[in-house]
Amino acid sequence: MIYETIIRPFLFLSHPETAHHLFLSFLESVSKSNFRFLFQYAGLQYHSSRLQNSLEGIDFPNPIGLAAGFDKSGKSYPSLSELGFGFIECGTFTSLPQQGNPKPRLFRIPEREALINRMGFNNPGAQNAARFFSQQQKVLPRGINIGKSKLKPFSQASEDYLDSLKKLAPFADYVTINVSSPNTPHLRQLQKKKELLSLLRPIQKNLKLRATSSKGHLPLFVKIAPDLSLNELDDILDVLVEVDASGIIISNTSTDHHSIPKEQREKGGLSGPPIRQKSTELIRHCYKAGTQLLIIGVGGISSGESALAKILAGASLIQIYTGYIYRGPYLPVKICRYLDRFLEKNDCTLKDIIGKEE
Numbered sequence: 001m002i003y004e005t006i007i008r009p010f011l012f013l014s015h016p017e018t019a020h021h022l023f024l025s026f027l028e029s030v031s032k033s034n035f036r037f038l039f040q041y042a043g044l045q046y047h048s049s050r051l052q053n054s055l056e057g058i059d060f061p062n063p064i065g066l067a068a069g070f071d072k073s074g075k076s077y078p079s080l081s082e083l084g085f086g087f088i089e090c091g092t093f094t095s096l097p098q099q100g101n102p103k104p105r106l107f108r109i110p111e112r113e114a115l116i117n118r119m120g121f122n123n124p125g126a127q128n129a130a131r132f133f134s135q136q137q138k139v140l141p142r143g144i145n146i147g148k149s150k151l152k153p154f155s156q157a158s159e160d161y162l163d164s165l166k167k168l169a170p171f172a173d174y175v176t177i178n179v180s181s182p183n184t185p186h187l188r189q190l191q192k193k194k195e196l197l198s199l200l201r202p203i204q205k206n207l208k209l210r211a212t213s214s215k216g217h218l219p220l221f222v223k224i225a226p227d228l229s230l231n232e233l234d235d236i237l238d239v240l241v242e243v244d245a246s247g248i249i250i251s252n253t254s255t256d257h258h259s260i261p262k263e264q265r266e267k268g269g270l271s272g273p274p275i276r277q278k279s280t281e282l283i284r285h286c287y288k289a290g291t292q293l294l295i296i297g298v299g300g301i302s303s304g305e306s307a308l309a310k311i312l313a314g315a316s317l318i319q320i321y322t323g324y325i326y327r328g329p330y331l332p333v334k335i336c337r338y339l340d341r342f343l344e345k346n347d348c349t350l351k352d353i354i355g356k357e358e
């Protein structure tokens with residue numbers, strides 16, 4: 001409540017991107033100061049053995065992750081790890097450092113608790129990100145999300161992703177191939193069957209080679225758009241099964257803006273409650289297809305109920321972004337508590353309820 005009544009109005013006085021940087025700088029300075037112990041006393045953590053899960057060889061203390069795009073540099077991973085999440089996905093990283101699109105490029109739609117962004121993969125580049133990670137202690141499972149550099153031609157997409165992968169894989173617990181941001185020209189074309197297959201084959205080959213030479217299997221996920229038809233999703237599932245991917249992240253932001261007022265339809269990707277239903281429908285379809293792919297559900301989660309809905313539709317893990325901006329830093333704890341009580345009441349485990357919609 002304090003967040004919604006006092007902190008959020010203050011943060012929302014500044015431009016969304018400035019507020020984001022203020023939040024990250026505040027976190028980082030607390031994390032590096034003598035006041036670091038405050039994280040423990042702030043009640044931001046929730047521990048329960050019912051919420052722990054081991055998937056693809058990764059131990060998740062709880063199923064609530066921070067979605068990609070929040071920590072675009074990788075620098076904030078240590079402080080974000082103190083905030084009650086079960087895992088953090090960093091990035092999107094590209095092989096070349098990028099400034100991203102001109103500002104303003106992030107917009108609030110408070111009436112719908114939604115955002116539109118056209119950031120354009122602003123990030124320090126894979127090499128610099130690898131340097132930041134090499135100086136950090138790894139506390140929580142860390143996903144590394146990779147995208148295509150804007151300046152690299154479409155025909156060299158595969159090499160470009162591989163370039164980033166080689167630099168960043170040593171710091172990842174899983175790798176996400178992002179083919180669904182609406183803010184990099186033509187990126188979404190990589191979701192087409194033929195293109196996706198030629199993109200993923202060399203990537204998976206590299207990961208498998210790495211598995212034999214280093215710490216073992218590094219799970220591969222692909223992140224898709226919520227704007228796909230069910231047939232298009234089926235094509236993607238075929239490819240993911242063919243290349244033996246571990247899972248799918250459903251979903252990125254949407255280019256379908258019809259659910260928000262015309263004057264607020266900025267160019268970019270829409271996130272938050274307006275995309276909740278579409279992403280859940282795709283999760284349900286994917287789960288029912290019976291591929292055994294692990295599903296990370298993301299899109300419009302802003303409460304325990306909306307998190308549970310994604311799990312019941314078939315997600316083994318979930319992620320939040322926009323809900324965190326509107327509901328504040330206690331959202332992971334609130335979701336954890338809600339899920340834990342649900343499991344206790346029904347005397348079951350997380351695994352028992354995945355995909356078990358009425």
Ligand SMILES: Cc1cc2nc3c(=O)[nH]c(=O)nc-3n(C[C@H](O)[C@H](O)[C@H](O)COP(=O)(O)O)c2cc1C
Pocket residue numbers: 067068069070072091092106115117119121145178181223251252253270271272273275298299300301319320321322323
């Ligand atoms: C400002 C902003 C930046 C984002 N940047 C990325 C990104 O770099 N890579 C990515 O895969 N997803 C990115 N996303 C998408 C989120 O990870 C998430 O998939 C999407 O916002 C839907 O979840 P939500 O409704 O909880 O926000 C971004 C979202 C926002 C709002």
